[in-house]
Amino acid sequence: MTDPPHPPPLKRPTLAQVAALAGVSVSTASLAFSGSGPVSGAARERVLAAAEQLHYAGPDPRGRSLRQGRSGIIGVVLEERVLDAFRDPLRIAVLDGIAQETTPGGRGLLLLTDVGESSLVMDAASMDGVILLGCSPRIARSLDVSLRRNIPAVAIGGPPMAGVLTITLDDQQATEFEARHLYDLGHRDIAIVALPLDTSMEPGALTADRERAGTIQVTLDRLRGARAVFPESTGVMARSSLVREGMLAGHALLDDPERRPTAILAQSDLLAAGVIKAADELGLDVPGDLSVVGFDGIALDRIVPHDLTTMVQHAAEQGQAAGQAVLHLMAGESPKPVHFRSSFHRGGTTAPPRSRFPNTHSG
Amino acid sequence: MTDPPHPPPLKRPTLAQVAALAGVSVSTASLAFSGSGPVSGAARERVLAAAEQLHYAGPDPRGRSLRQGRSGIIGVVLEERVLDAFRDPLRIAVLDGIAQETTPGGRGLLLLTDVGESSLVMDAASMDGVILLGCSPRIARSLDVSLRRNIPAVAIGGPPMAGVLTITLDDQQATEFEARHLYDLGHRDIAIVALPLDTSMEPGALTADRERAGTIQVTLDRLRGARAVFPESTGVMARSSLVREGMLAGHALLDDPERRPTAILAQSDLLAAGVIKAADELGLDVPGDLSVVGFDGIALDRIVPHDLTTMVQHAAEQGQAAGQAVLHLMAGESPKPVHFRSSFHRGGTTAPPRSRFPNTHSG
DNA sequence: CTGTTAGCGCATTCAT
DNA sequence: ATGAATGCGCTAACAG
Numbered sequence: 001m002t003d004p005p006h007p008p009p010l011k012r013p014t015l016a017q018v019a020a021l022a023g024v025s026v027s028t029a030s031l032a033f034s035g036s037g038p039v040s041g042a043a044r045e046r047v048l049a050a051a052e053q054l055h056y057a058g059p060d061p062r063g064r065s066l067r068q069g070r071s072g073i074i075g076v077v078l079e080e081r082v083l084d085a086f087r088d089p090l091r092i093a094v095l096d097g098i099a100q101e102t103t104p105g106g107r108g109l110l111l112l113t114d115v116g117e118s119s120l121v122m123d124a125a126s127m128d129g130v131i132l133l134g135c136s137p138r139i140a141r142s143l144d145v146s147l148r149r150n151i152p153a154v155a156i157g158g159p160p161m162a163g164v165l166t167i168t169l170d171d172q173q174a175t176e177f178e179a180r181h182l183y184d185l186g187h188r189d190i191a192i193v194a195l196p197l198d199t200s201m202e203p204g205a206l207t208a209d210r211e212r213a214g215t216i217q218v219t220l221d222r223l224r225g226a227r228a229v230f231p232e233s234t235g236v237m238a239r240s241s242l243v244r245e246g247m248l249a250g251h252a253l254l255d256d257p258e259r260r261p262t263a264i265l266a267q268s269d270l271l272a273a274g275v276i277k278a279a280d281e282l283g284l285d286v287p288g289d290l291s292v293v294g295f296d297g298i299a300l301d302r303i304v305p306h307d308l309t310t311m312v313q314h315a316a317e318q319g320q321a322a323g324q325a326v327l328h329l330m331a332g333e334s335p336k337p338v339h340f341r342s343s344f345h346r347g348g349t350t351a352p353p354r355s356r357f358p359n360t361h362s363g
Numbered sequence: 364m365t366d367p368p369h370p371p372p373l374k375r376p377t378l379a380q381v382a383a384l385a386g387v388s389v390s391t392a393s394l395a396f397s398g399s400g401p402v403s404g405a406a407r408e409r410v411l412a413a414a415e416q417l418h419y420a421g422p423d424p425r426g427r428s429l430r431q432g433r434s435g436i437i438g439v440v441l442e443e444r445v446l447d448a449f450r451d452p453l454r455i456a457v458l459d460g461i462a463q464e465t466t467p468g469g470r471g472l473l474l475l476t477d478v479g480e481s482s483l484v485m486d487a488a489s490m491d492g493v494i495l496l497g498c499s500p501r502i503a504r505s506l507d508v509s510l511r512r513n514i515p516a517v518a519i520g521g522p523p524m525a526g527v528l529t530i531t532l533d534d535q536q537a538t539e540f541e542a543r544h545l546y547d548l549g550h551r552d553i554a555i556v557a558l559p560l561d562t563s564m565e566p567g568a569l570t571a572d573r574e575r576a577g578t579i580q581v582t583l584d585r586l587r588g589a590r591a592v593f594p595e596s597t598g599v600m601a602r603s604s605l606v607r608e609g610m611l612a613g614h615a616l617l618d619d620p621e622r623r624p625t626a627i628l629a630q631s632d633l634l635a636a637g638v639i640k641a642a643d644e645l646g647l648d649v650p651g652d653l654s655v656v657g658f659d660g661i662a663l664d665r666i667v668p669h670d671l672t673t674m675v676q677h678a679a680e681q682g683q684a685a686g687q688a689v690l691h692l693m694a695g696e697s698p699k700p701v702h703f704r705s706s707f708h709r710g711g712t713t714a715p716p717r718s719r720f721p722n723t724h725s726g
Numbered sequence: 727c728t729g730t731t732a733g734c735g736c737a738t739t740c741a742t
Numbered sequence: 743a744t745g746a747a748t749g750c751g752c753t754a755a756c757a758g
Binding site: 011012055056057060062063065066069071072073075081082083086087089092093095096103108109110111113125126137148150234242243250295299316335 | 374375377383418420423424425429434436438444445449452455456463466475476489503507511513549607670707
Binding site: 389390719 | 736
């Protein structure tokens with residue numbers, strides 16, 4: 001925060017000046033703008049004319065916000081830089097849902113990226129409410145400030161936190177459902193392509209050590225769901241939810257024909273798309289040689305020509321629910337916690353495993 | 364704005380209360396927090412202790428912002444709803460560039476979607492500066508309010524507007540360059556897949572009427588560039604920059620073998636990817652049977668297995684430039700206008716057209 | 727219908 | 743090094 005000492009504060013006309021020019025009191029002028037009180041048509045006319053003449057653009061939000069005790073701004077905390085956060089179509093859909101609910105009524109969304117000196121931002125910004133996207137414990141630090149300010153907070157996913165209305169997701173159960181789907185098809189040797197376990201972790205094999213050090217709830221939950229069916233399953237951790245990352249992971253898991261799993265459970269659709277592309281490059285048929293499931297249910301049908309088997313998340317609705325919840329909290333109400341369930345989409349990327357021993361094929 | 368009458372303003376501790384508890388004056392307490400003046404270590408200690416005890420989370424941004432005349436908030440105006448705006452990877456990159464430059468120093472980005480009652484938001488939000496993304500004239504209305512408030516404004520692309528520092532792009536020249544590339548390869552019969560001409564326009568054929576009614580600068584500029592080389596060229600207008608839309612457009616242009624162009628100039632890489640997919644579906648070889656160029660230079664190599672010939676825009680840098688410019692304006696300086704040039708990327712999706720009359724093939 | 731009064735919470739003079 | 747006073751621009755009570 002080493003700005004030049006005093007960025008010259010532009011001089012703007014004030015309501016008092018307008019009132020003076022119009023020959024009315026400030027309160028009358030105020031009413032003329034807000035329309036929330038009885039003002040004679042003539043008075044209003046004069047005020048507006050005076051405003052026009054002075055290039056007065058309406059009440060200054062700063063004064064208004066100080067007086068009213070609210071700013072009309074809702075913060076959205078992202079855990080990554082914008083580029084990474086919005087590369088994920090799911091997150092965009094969530095944000096869109098939030099925007100749909102909250103921006104009517106003259107409210108705005110303040111984007112806060114929780115990187116570096118973000119706590120400064122949370123300090124400096126005046127928000128009426130805050131929505132948290134993403135959910136490592138590091139975020140708790142930022143959150144702490146909001147809570148101390150008594151700013152209503154809503155989180156989507158993530159661990160339950162005191163003072164935060166959390167919109168809960170079924171990551172674990174949903175993944176377990178998928179895993180069971182693979183199990184029921186006959187798969188016994190599956191591999192996982194996981195999302196990052198921690199923001200500061202390098203991608204690589206999914207070792208027990210790294211898992212223990214993991215902090216990102218959604219990754220851990222989905223892992224847990226997979227382990228409920230395949231306790232010994234392992235795999236690789238990707239750097240982020242990107243097709244490219246999925247390809248790298250896919251090659252890591254599939255390049256060696258000796259140790260190929262019969263199915264891969266990817267923790268996002270984009271990762272799954274990458275895995276399928278890797279399989280394509282290796283000449284493997286999906287689902288003939290390899291079953292693949294994703295997670296999210298984003299429209300992927302143009303990236304890979306497959307109809308991906310996945311768990312569909314209702315992202316826009318999650319965003320809307322978060323938006324509604326924070327508005328309710330701001331109004332002093334006590335909205336009930338919401339839980340979202342994913343829906344299973346049986347696409348065309350899963351099938352029974354090809355027998356390892358074609359000659360025992362009892363057909 | 365029909366909120367319940369009086370959303371109960373949460374009671375938060377004030378600096379005065381902290382000062383009282385600490386046994387110092389408010390000004391001393393203020394200095395203890397801002398650190399911008401001489402305070403004895405002992406006094407600071409006492410103030411911080413008192414703050415801790417009262418759960419005081421630091422100076423309230425509202426009072427501070429009113430007093431200092433600035434809020435630390437930079438507005439970003441989008442012309443569409445979040446979902447549409449951020450489906451475009453280019454826009455995300457631009458936003459990321461903006462964030463990189465502006466969010467250090469404790470500033471936040473306020474997302475303003477210019478839909479519906481947006482002008483309310485521009486009225487209500489206190490911003491120190493504003494950056495405009497997208498550029499239909501409708502935006503001028505929103506802008507008007509900011510300008511009247513003397514809020515520094517920077518636009519990326521779009522028509523020059525009074526009072527706005529515009530970061531100019533070379534859409535027209537860049538498209539002309541691409542068109543000439545196709546011409547030089549021997550193409551004489553090309554079709555255009557255009558971005559929307561107006562936010563309220565249905566997709567369909569690119570007629571002269573619709574073009575005249577077009578309002579979106581970037582689309583018009585790129586059309587103009589194409590026309591500089593192929594004055595008679597026509598094509599279709601897509602609904603937005605999406606692969607799916609590109610496929611629809613591609614089929615519209617390619618399904619009838621009798622009237623197939625030898626090359627398609629798409630106004631975005633995503634549209635180009637869709638065109639290529641449509642060509643694939645029709646059994647057409649790219650670039651053998653059809654040359655395709657895009658625009659933007661986003662990393663597309665995982666969506667279609669082609670290396671797309673395109674004009675690379677330096678999106679992140681554009682965002683950074685806009686961020687820097689608005690910061691300079693806020694500091695009272697007069698930054699110079701910036702112009703960005705796209706770079707031509709010769710990929711593998713363009714080649715000379717196959718002769719229409721193989722038997723005249725003079726090889 | 728209109729004007730008067732009184733702060734909202736804070737950073738900043740200018741004294742001491 | 744500290745404190746007292748001032749007002750940033752506005753809106754909400756209340757009084758007329």
